[in-house]
Amino acid sequence: PKPNGDPTAMLMKSYACQRRTPLKHYNSFLTEALEILSQNAEYNDNEGRSVAFRRAASVLKALPRRVRSMQDLRCLPCLGDHSQRVIKEILEDGSSREVESTRQSEQYQAMKALTGIFGVGVRTADRWFREGLRSPDDLIRTGQQLNREQQAGVQYYDDLQKPVTKAEADVISDIVEKAVHAVLPGAEIQLMGGFRRGKEVGHDVDFLITHPEEGKEEGLMPKITNWLKEQGLLLYQKTTRNSYLEKMDGPARASSNMDRFERCFSIFKLQKSHQSEASGWRAVRVDLVVSPYSQFAFATLGWTGSKLFERELRRWAGQEKHMSLSSHALYDSKQNLYLRAKTEEEIFAYLGLEFIPPSERNA
């Protein structure tokens, strides 16, 4: 019982990494609307605006009950004027005109369809949109130049649009485990991303691979992909090599969200369990990442997400602690040194944060 009788408002912290955000919450009717505006801002290359809407949505996800009036929002952080206007309209009229017109707009729909293609980012999609293209079919029809990744993206578009279930992720986990252990016994494999946070569906399946003996993980990825190829399990793969060097990339680059691990972007050919289905397999996006053992805790934290949670962790580290956090390391600018960690718990402790388990990082 706080003085103003509203304990939740008093307790809401302003960084998402200071809060527990469960997967299921009470305010999807508001957060979905704010996230459409966030997405649209991203399509228009307005990162600041996009993050502001996403932070506002995230605060509502952490509330222990449904928002019923503007009074419920008193003292909550991260809710700017624009977000408040949108929320007010939804509470009063059931929907927001701005959100609905965005949702229906030709640009929003085309950008969603085009960036939904594996290998297509906002910049490429925007260029195509301005050339009058609206969908993957338009790309094929007009014979657009596509790179190898985008060709696979268009080829498997329908399958890759379908959500991947936890059951399918588990089948893929078994396959990846078999592949990794065939080429490097003793290696450790961990399911990452949305599935580690408890999601029941995802847009892809993410894995982190390491070996307790530092150095054994070097050159591992090509061995894994070759094994998978031989088994006929890969429809597409592109491996980028590990380019992380502590001396060069450390403090200067640590705030960047792009990590430099050996990484494989792939499309798996997954056999369907029910043979009665029209085709016997489907395409599934799978990301494999190999980390040296000494960086495994940082990689685990960096690859669990959510994207906003990661962003907020890095912002907290920089602004509040004068540290740089990446998926490789934590650098303390005051002491001029790297802080070593074997577990995620140790990293939260260095950052002066209460440990938040993966299932509550759904910011």
Ligand code: DCP
């Ligand atoms: N990640 C990140 N920044 C990026 C890319 C990835 O912080 N630019 C981290 C956070 C993500 C994780 O990697 O949670 C996996 O990325 P995904 O895009 O696969 O996101 P999720 O697994 O969280 O969601 P989905 O269910 O859509 O796959």
Ligand code: MG
């Ligand atoms: Mg994922």
